[in-house]
Amino acid sequence: MSRAAVGIRDVARRAEVSPATVSRVLNDDPNVGEQYRRRVLEAVTALDYRPNRLARNLRMQRSATIGVVVSDIENPHFSETVRAVEDLAYQRGYRVLVCNTDESPGKQRAYLGQLTDERVLGVILSPSDPGGAEITEMIDAGIPVVAYDREVEDPRADVVIADNVRAAWAATQLLIDAGHRDIAYVGGRREVETGAERLDGFELTMRAAGLVPRSADGDFKVDRARTAVGALLAEPDRPTALVVGNNLMTIGALGAIRDHAIRVPDDIALVGIDDPFWAEFVDPPLTTVAQPIRRMAADAMELLLDRVAGTRTEPRRIVHDFELRRRVSCGTAARD
Structure with a gap:
């Protein structure tokens, strides 16, 4: 050459x-x-x-840009996060560059490399590969990283997450307290932190109540969840209640329930993890456990800007609680 x-x-x-x-x-x-x-x-x-x-x-001049890397921009949880971060960044005079990895480690690697080339001030990252070497390289290069929604393996990164185990506990316990004994969990991507923790929370709650946990893999996707829930509903001993592990899978679950001409909550109760804007507008309105997305985004921005300003060098870890929003689909709330 x-x-x-x-x-x-x-x-x-x-x-x-x-x-x-x-x-x-x-x-x-x-x-x-x-x-x-x-x-x-x-x-x-x-x-x-x-x-x-x-x-x-x-290239020596550093841009006034913040990178936001999410794992699935079609998921309302992440689109709302991006909107919240963009609002906060604009108020502070920063631009936002958004990247979507589609849960692909290869895309994460490519995007983080490009963001480093762009000399962004810092990155808010929902990792598809928490142990990716490119995360360490970015921090080594002096660009701060805030892990959002999921942690990363590099201990130098700041972290803003929600308590997924407790969220699944709250959703499951609500149904147990309502008298349900055959409850199924629709989850996905056990190799992803949120997927594993929510499944753990469901199983721990069921076993603590002396019940047998039952689960189906919806892969965090609409179509996969529709298929998985359809298979559950076709069984002769179909569950009387569902806990669904994210909002995209809730859409799939509702599709399968409609396919089988089953009524919520009369024939099957449902509680979803995540609270998209449409949850209160469907019929019946959905009972959910909601992450405080705006507060989480604000914390992520503050942690990132602290690092940019050099006012803090030690990493921080902030864990938020979910909020139970009881509507009609769980069968324990009366219609207004």
Whole structure:
């Protein structure tokens, strides 16, 4: 490869780091780890790379942009989060760059690399891959990360999450207290923190009541949940109540219930985890446990801006409670 043809991405590929890390090393950033610095410099020497000084100087100015990386922008939980963060950022004079990973570690890796190249001030991240090396590289490069909704493995990141185990407990206990004994949980993606914790909360609550937990995999998606709930309803001993693990799966569950001409709550009770805006407008209105999305977004912004301003160096972890919003679908609230 000729010298003229060698670019920063060639160096990054040989050093097995992101292009952003190469840039940090070439700019003598003291926050880059020694292992990464050594690999980059070795690759520079091997490839005889000569950086474009003019382009580098143009990139030296840090943008007034905050990155927001979510795992599924179609999920109302994340679209509402993005709206809340954007509102708060605009009030402070910052721009927001939104990236959607579709639960893909590869897309997360690519987007975090691009955000680092853009020299964003910081990133609010709902991780698809909590242990991704690109998260560590971003923090090494001096860009703060706030893990939102799910934690990351790098202990230097700030964290804003909700208590998923207690949310599932509240939803399940409400149905047990109403007299239900055959309750099924519709969940998904057990490898994801929220999926695993909500399933754990359901199973712990059922066992504590001396009941056998029953679950179906809805994969956090509408169609998969519709299929999974349809299979539950086709069984001769179908459950008398459902706890559904997120709002997209609740849509699928309602579709399956309609497919089987079953009435809520007369034939089957339902409680959803997450409270999308439409929950109170469907018939019957849905009983849910809701995350305080606006408060969580505000906390994430404050933690991020603290880091940007350099007023705090130690990581913080904030855990929010869900709120039970009792409407009609659980069968324990009378119609108005």
